[in-house]
Amino acid sequence: MTLLFLILLWFNLSCSKDSDLFNEVVSENIENNIENATEESPDFVTLTKTFEPIHDAYLQGNQGYNVNIVRLEEENRTSYLMFDLSSLPGNVVDATLNFTIDSDQGNGTVNVHKAYDTDWSESTLSSNNAPSGSTLLGSIGKTFALDSDESVRLDASSITPEAFTLVMTHAEGNDFAFASKENPNNKGPKL
Numbered sequence: 001m002t003l004l005f006l007i008l009l010w011f012n013l014s015c016s017k018d019s020d021l022f023n024e025v026v027s028e029n030i031e032n033n034i035e036n037a038t039e040e041s042p043d044f045v046t047l048t049k050t051f052e053p054i055h056d057a058y059l060q061g062n063q064g065y066n067v068n069i070v071r072l073e074e075e076n077r078t079s080y081l082m083f084d085l086s087s088l089p090g091n092v093v094d095a096t097l098n099f100t101i102d103s104d105q106g107n108g109t110v111n112v113h114k115a116y117d118t119d120w121s122e123s124t125l126s127s128n129n130a131p132s133g134s135t136l137l138g139s140i141g142k143t144f145a146l147d148s149d150e151s152v153r154l155d156a157s158s159i160t161p162e163a164f165t166l167v168m169t170h171a172e173g174n175d176f177a178f179a180s181k182e183n184p185n186n187k188g189p190k191l
Contacts, residue, residue, distance in 0.1 A: 046093065051191045054163075055082040056180045057122040064125030068183040069102050072110060072168060073175030079168040080125060082118055083191050088161035095137075095154040097166065099178040100186040101144045108173020109141035112152055115165040133167030144176045147186065154191075166191075 057066045058079045071077045085092065097112060113133020120129045137154040144150060170176075181188035 047089075049088065051083050051085060052181055053081040053189055053191075054084055055120070055122040055125075056080070056189060057125045059125055059127060059130050062127040064122070064130070066122035066125070066180075066182075068180050069104070069177040070099075070168075070180045070189070071104070071175065071177045072106075072170035074108065074170045074172070077170070077175065078130070080120065080130065081166040081168070081189055081191075082120070082163065083166065084163040085159070085161045085191075086163060090161070092156045092159040092161065095156045095159050095191060097138070097152045097154055097189065097191055099150050099189040101146055101148045101150065102177055102179040102183060102186045103146075104175065104177040105144055105146045106174040106176030107143040108176075109139055109171045110152065111139045111169045111171065112137050112154060113167045113169070114158055115167050118163045118165060120165070131165045131167060133165075133169070137166070141172075144178075150178070 056070055056079070057064050058071045058077050059065075060071070060073075060077045065071070070079045070081075072079050081097075111133075114135040114137050115131035115133045117131035120131065135155075135158050137158055138152045140150065140152045179186035179188050
């Protein structure tokens with residue numbers, strides 16, 4: 001009986017080593033494919049990665065707010081989300097901004113613009129350093145119900161693996177708020 005137990009233990013340990021070796025080889029092959037991929041090469045690997053904002057805040061008048069919600073209101077409140085995609089090993093081929101409505105439902109159209117300016121933080125945002133969005137990446141128009149998860153498909157051809165700011169504006173509707181990355185109840189925005 002002891003001999004059978006030892007044989008089974010040895011077999012189990014040897015198989016787990018094989019699994020580790022297999023995972024290591026697969027991981028190395030993916031990394032090699034990424035490093036060796038060129039535009040002429042048909043071999044490529046598509047990776048999916050989720051990014052949380054480095055900073056998220058909103059501007060109301062001249063004052064920046066870094067709280068557990070990010071507010072949007074036509075001609076009164078503009079939202080700013082900074083992301084750093086510099087760790088990506090290649091081009092962005094698809095992008096979606098996700099956020100969850102929290103504490104204040106509303107409706108209207110949200111436009112998401114890209115700004116290259118990253119000289120702000122959620123604790124220093126003001127009308128003096130707030131970036132202006134230059135490239136429209138996407139928009140969504142609807143009623144934003146409390147606790148709903150919303151998605152805005154973005155133009156990935158305008159997104160590169162670098163740090164940048166998303167500027168969100170609101171039009172034609174009632175103001176609303178979505179969860180910030182500091183929100184204890186709902187998940188914050190993700191790209």
